[in-house]
Amino acid sequence: MPNLESFGKLLLVGGVLLAAAGLLLLLFGRLGIGRLPGDIFIQRENVSFYFPLATMLLVSIILTIILNLFRR
Numbered sequence: 771m772p773n774l775e776s777f778g779k780l781l782l783v784g785g786v787l788l789a790a791a792g793l794l795l796l797l798f799g800r801l802g803i804g805r806l807p808g809d810i811f812i813q814r815e816n817v818s819f820y821f822p823l824a825t826m827l828l829v830s831i832i833l834t835i836i837l838n839l840f841r842r
Contacts (some may be wrong), residue, residue: 801829 798804808824 804822804825806822806824806828808827810819810821810823812819
């Protein structure tokens with residue numbers, strides 16, 4: 771029988787990470803991140819298209835810096 775204690779810890783850590791990601795998304799929404807200049811937004815009569823190009827670049831740069839600091 772697999773070790774249920776380790777599986778339980780894994781589920782708890784995953785839940786905490788998911789909750790933290792949700793809080794960050796709420797915070798980013800209040801700060802206006804997600805509507806940066808460089809984000810592509812096209813709206814027609816029946817269709818709207820949103821591609822957050824500048825937001826993705828900003829998040830990628832920030833995550834790269836943070837992860838490089840943890841690796842060193």
